[in-house]
Amino acid sequence: MLQYVPQFRDRTFVIAIDGGAAASPNFSNTLLDIAALRSLSIHLVLVHGASAQITELAAQRGVTVSNVDGTGITDDVTLDLSIDAITRLTSTLMQHLTTKDLRAATTNAILAHRAGVIGGQDLEHTGRVDRVDEGSLRALLDDGIIPIVPPIGYDGQGNTLRVNSDEAACEVALRQGASKIIYVMDEMAGDGCPELPSECQFSIAEARDYLTATPLCAGWTSKWEHAIRACESGVPRVHLIPGWRGDAPLLEELFSNEGTGTMIFADAYHRIREAERADIEEMISMMRPGVEKDKLLYLSREEIQEKLSDYFVIEIDGNVVGSAALHVGPDKQLAELACLFIKRSHESQGYGKELVRFAEERARSIGVASLFALSTQASDFFTTVCGFVGGEAGILPADRRDAYEAHGRNSRVLVKELG
Ligand SMILES: CC(C)(COP(=O)(O)OP(=O)(O)OC[C@H]1O[C@@H](n2cnc3c(N)ncnc32)[C@H](O)[C@@H]1OP(=O)(O)O)[C@@H](O)C(=O)NCCC(=O)NCCS
Structure with missing residues (x-):
């Protein structure tokens, strides 16, 4: 397996972790893989979602939220609660990485603007990624630090906006010239979805056809769509992996011939x-x-x-x-x-x-x-x-x-x- 490693030295991978995947019992294996990838001199940026944590915190507080994944309306209450849930998760990730002797830093690298009115609805505090502060991410990466990018954007006028983490990962990868995005998926988000095709590779056209033919749930559809967009815009490979299973979910996908998840590729060299x-x-x-x-x-x-x-x-x-x-x-x-x-x-x-x-x-x-x-x-x-x-x-x-x-x-x- 390790004969494939040298080609990735000094490359950047964006690892996009669903909130639910970070809460899964298998997350300890994902963390071990993250540590292994760093030890191979691969630069990593961690982008995380927080839908599961927002849902859980809303239930604990008895609050009804308007949207959990940063795509619908984010009202005042939801923004407030989302910031709490996201900040806690960022801190938990930081804690986990520290136990693995990995240096990490939370960033404000996502610059966003209000999504505005879509289909007649004002999405309020929901944002769309405008720019990514590439310089700050690069400085951290060059210093051997893992930047953690939470699903929050700032508009420079004092507004904090909730952004979708799939979109954030895609934008970060494009701006950093990443070799890969690895979406570590949450099992629960796929409830009712057909099983992800494993050990499969799709060209952009095939991925589009699959998406048209297969009724996936919203969370997984979003990942497919962003994977396709990333590949179309210059990211060579996007992997969608089940975060809830596998002793080495990332390493098996990246370095074994079989893989554990689905790969969408821009071109097959x-x-x-x-x-x-x-x-x-x-x-x-x-x-x-x-x-x-x-x-x-x-x-x-x-x-x-x-x-x-x-x-x-x-x-x-x-x-x-x-x-x-x-x-x-x-x-x-x-x-x-x-x-x-x-x-x-x-x-x-x-x-x-x-x-x-x-x-x-x-x-x-x-x-x-x-x-x-x-x-x-x-x-x-x-x-x-x-x-x-x-x-x-x-x-x-x-x-x-x-x-x-x-x-x-x-x-x-x-x-x-x-x-
Ligand atoms: C047979 C084998 C080499 C084909 O390779 P492949 O990369 O899958 O095939 P390709 O993508 O180049 O070609 C696909 C075409 O071959 C056809 N095809 C593939 N395997 C076939 C099989 N076993 N019998 C009949 N047709 C077959 C496909 O239906 C497809 O047809 P289409 O182009 O009309 O749609 C591969 O399936 C294989 O390794 N099989 C197991 C080992 C084996 O049997 N080897 C031959 C022993 S000498």
């Missing part, structure tokens, strides 16, 4: 390259589910290593997500496209096709006339998507045919003339 020794473990562990379901033939570390120069991998942001091998026969006329797989989390994004095209190009460039593949469960992929046709075992080179018969997997033989 990917490339195909030769496999290296350091990739072998990852390749074996990625292939394991395919081997268990008899989609792929088991290959040992030694077998891969012996022909390592035949293998190539596809990586996204430095993470290997798929692989294939091109074994060229001694006469260089026939080659096998073998061991093709794409991680489940990255299927159906065109990477399989890309690997096949890459193998074809490579084979063509060394004069190979035809390519064959053996497949148990993806033969339709080869025929309908990649232009292979069904063939007979008789076309296989003798050593390959013997192995094919010995395995008894009854794979289909697929052939493509490269022309």
Whole structure:
């Protein structure tokens, strides 16, 4: 997992924590991850919400509030109570970070203006983010201090305004040139929502389609919308993670290939390259589910290593997500496209096709006339998507045919003339 870490050194991540997530029993794990990220020299800005705390404080005081998330009307009573609840939560966060030996400072970095009248309703003390005081945040970050940004804005004329924390996180990330926003979500805010798609990655267009097709509750819709906006405006990655589960909710999402939440990306930086020794473990562990379901033939570390120069991998942001091998026969006329797989989390994004095209190009460039593949469960992929046709075992080179018969997997033989 840690091989992916160096690329984030000195980068800025905005961690946007829902009030409910900060109150969840699993928050101690989130805190440990925050400490781990700091120890990896990643700059962190913490933006927090406080809906859960405002709701709780209102109940304790027997007060009715006009809105809890900084999007509707914030009347005098609600503003007063929100400031209390937010200040307490900011202080609790500060206390938690201090116990982890992390230096933190509360900021007034959000400069806001009144939201005004929307749909005929005066939103009173609700604000919209105008500007972010980038200089003050940068000064803290450069000093190794974690800025805490509460969901409150100031308008410079003596007014305090309640702002929405999803919006604040998005604006802070844009102004700081952050590499990521990580929305740590509250389970309760998603009450009645369909389960978040986990281990999923969405392009901006796909995220928009998902939002149109899926009726999410208001809190989660707001995060999707801000994630899309952030990606459209220059933040490369936004992660939505369930703050209520996982031993290492942030680290698993950021540094494991599987992830725990949903990622929306501005662009997927990917490339195909030769496999290296350091990739072998990852390749074996990625292939394991395919081997268990008899989609792929088991290959040992030694077998891969012996022909390592035949293998190539596809990586996204430095993470290997798929692989294939091109074994060229001694006469260089026939080659096998073998061991093709794409991680489940990255299927159906065109990477399989890309690997096949890459193998074809490579084979063509060394004069190979035809390519064959053996497949148990993806033969339709080869025929309908990649232009292979069904063939007979008789076309296989003798050593390959013997192995094919010995395995008894009854794979289909697929052939493509490269022309
Ligand atoms: C088969 C595999 C390599 C396809 O890779 P992928 O990145 O998901 O596929 P792509 O995104 O490039 O292509 C998607 C297209 O392939 C089709 N497809 C994907 N897997 C398929 C399968 N097993 N059977 C039939 N069609 C399949 C999709 O329906 C889609 O079709 P469309 O373009 O008409 O919509 C991948 O699913 C995989 O690794 N599977 C498990 C291992 C395996 O079976 N490997 C082959 C053994 S040699």
